[in-house]
Amino acid sequence: MAYIRLTDQQQRWQERAATIAADVLAPAAAEADRTARFPRAQLDALRDGGLLGLRGDAAHGGAGEGLLTTCLVTETLAKACPSTALIYKMHLESIEMISRAPTAAQAAEVLPRLVSGEWLSTVAGSEAGHQGGAWAGGPKSTVERVEGGYRVANIRKSFVTGAGLADAYFFMCRYEPEGAKPQQLMFQVLRDDLAWSVDEPWDGLGMRANNSSPMTFNGFIPDARLLNPDNQRVDLMPVVLGTYAATYLGIAAGCYEHLHAHVAGTTLADGRRMGDVETVQARMATARIELERSRALLYAACAAFDDGAHGGPQAFFEAKVACDAVGTFITQEAMTLGGGTAFAKRLPFERYFRDARAGMVMGIAHDIALLNVGRMLFPKPKVERTPA
Numbered sequence: 001m002a003y004i005r006l007t008d009q010q011q012r013w014q015e016r017a018a019t020i021a022a023d024v025l026a027p028a029a030a031e032a033d034r035t036a037r038f039p040r041a042q043l044d045a046l047r048d049g050g051l052l053g054l055r056g057d058a059a060h061g062g063a064g065e066g067l068l069t070t071c072l073v074t075e076t077l078a079k080a081c082p083s084t085a086l087i088y089k090m091h092l093e094s095i096e097m098i099s100r101a102p103t104a105a106q107a108a109e110v111l112p113r114l115v116s117g118e119w120l121s122t123v124a125g126s127e128a129g130h131q132g133g134a135w136a137g138g139p140k141s142t143v144e145r146v147e148g149g150y151r152v153a154n155i156r157k158s159f160v161t162g163a164g165l166a167d168a169y170f171f172m173c174r175y176e177p178e179g180a181k182p183q184q185l186m187f188q189v190l191r192d193d194l195a196w197s198v199d200e201p202w203d204g205l206g207m208r209a210n211n212s213s214p215m216t217f218n219g220f221i222p223d224a225r226l227l228n229p230d231n232q233r234v235d236l237m238p239v240v241l242g243t244y245a246a247t248y249l250g251i252a253a254g255c256y257e258h259l260h261a262h263v264a265g266t267t268l269a270d271g272r273r274m275g276d277v278e279t280v281q282a283r284m285a286t287a288r289i290e291l292e293r294s295r296a297l298l299y300a301a302c303a304a305f306d307d308g309a310h311g312g313p314q315a316f317f318e319a320k321v322a323c324d325a326v327g328t329f330i331t332q333e334a335m336t337l338g339g340g341t342a343f344a345k346r347l348p349f350e351r352y353f354r355d356a357r358a359g360m361v362m363g364i365a366h367d368i369a370l371l372n373v374g375r376m377l378f379p380k381p382k383v384e385r386t387p388a
């Protein structure tokens with residue numbers, strides 16, 4: 001049930017995602033988690049359903065959908081298979097800049113293949129010791145300016161979802177022009193542009209099927225790969241944070257639905273229906289309220305953004321914090337209400353529980369996103385310049 005009115009078109013996209021999730025993602029989710037195998041067939045189904053180009057402009061072959069639709073689809077996929085949803089989210093995040101501000105060459109040669117899903121893209125941003133995520137504001141390794149492009153020497157990215165398997169990388173790094181302020185540069189690098197290595201196998205606690213290994217990059221990035229060379233104003237954070245929030249909301253919602261079915265179908269040893277036990281009712285009611293209020297915050301932020309009434313990133317930081325927290329809360333509740341059966345992995349709760357933990361440490365880590373909200377509540381006073 002959604003407490004926000006969706007348009008017919010938004011419902012159609014949600015239903016399309018739900019069909020793919022039910023037919024392709026859900027039946028393979030436990031096996032994908034167990035084997036940690038990259039979900040190729042699942043991604044092919046998303047591509048064939050037009051989901052990889054959901055946000056791309058129609059002029060480049062995309063569906064031109066808004067952020068609320070994007071988050072509805074991401075949430076729906078995450079309910080069925082969080083690993084696949086995270087790969088999907090990284091693709092959308094990765095192609096947002098090139099979709100909004102392509103150069104003529106990028107629009108002709110690269111963008112249509114990213115939007116059609118012929119090429120899967122991902123994000124190579126985070127570096128070890130650089131504070132909680134690709135977007136967390138910590139410094140990145142520096143590239144050197146050379147004739148016709150930029151030289152990359154031994155840049156190690158600490159986590160890259162789809163490492164070595166993606167066709168393109170949204171590559172973030174620092175550039176320090178002589179005598180000028182350092183800049184954060186962004187490139188859409190194709191897989192054969194640079195020499196790269198995947199430095200260790202992915203064996204995460206959760207999100208096991210998405211190959212989020214560290215990678216090292218070396219070589220030369222031609223100028224043609226530089227994103228937004230004209231510095232157009234592109235607001236990336238709503239998509240970055242909104243799709244993170246939707247992924248962890250989806251985990252919470254998927255786990256809640258399984259938990260509700262489990263409680264509704266269980267009779268306790270003393271003969272009572274589990275759903276008649278008041279402590280269980282209270283826990284389930286609390287879980288549901290937490291879920292719905294996190295969802296309402298995310299959907300409201302997305303709807304405001306789509307309506308052009310967006311007042312800055314605060315609502316998206318709040319939604320990210322609320323949704324990663326509700327993911328850990330509901331999966332924790334499921335591990336208690338599911339009892340030893342959940343602990344023994346005979347219910348899907350422990351898989352959701354492990355996947356939800358990623359939300360606390362990634363994207364912009366929970367703590368750092370929370371601090372961002374705090375700083376926005378108490379902005380530093382502007383320092384008055386005294387005339388010399």
Ligand SMILES: Cc1cc2nc3c(=O)[nH]c(=O)nc-3n(C[C@H](O)[C@H](O)[C@H](O)COP(=O)(O)OP(=O)(O)OC[C@H]3O[C@@H](n4cnc5c(N)ncnc54)[C@H](O)[C@@H]3O)c2cc1C
Pocket residue numbers: 090122123124125126127128129130131132133134158159160161162204206207212358360361362363364365366367368371
């Ligand atoms: C499954 C998974 C997939 C990922 N995929 C990608 C990807 O595709 N692309 C990508 O670029 N990155 C990716 N990441 C990386 C992710 O976004 C984070 O960069 C990474 O998880 C941070 O880990 P770390 O060990 O470097 O944490 P650290 O940065 O060392 O932070 C650890 C903890 O220290 C605290 N902390 C750190 N800095 C601060 C601060 N400034 N203020 C307050 N508290 C702070 C927080 O509690 C934080 O959780 C992925 C991570 C995971 C787990």
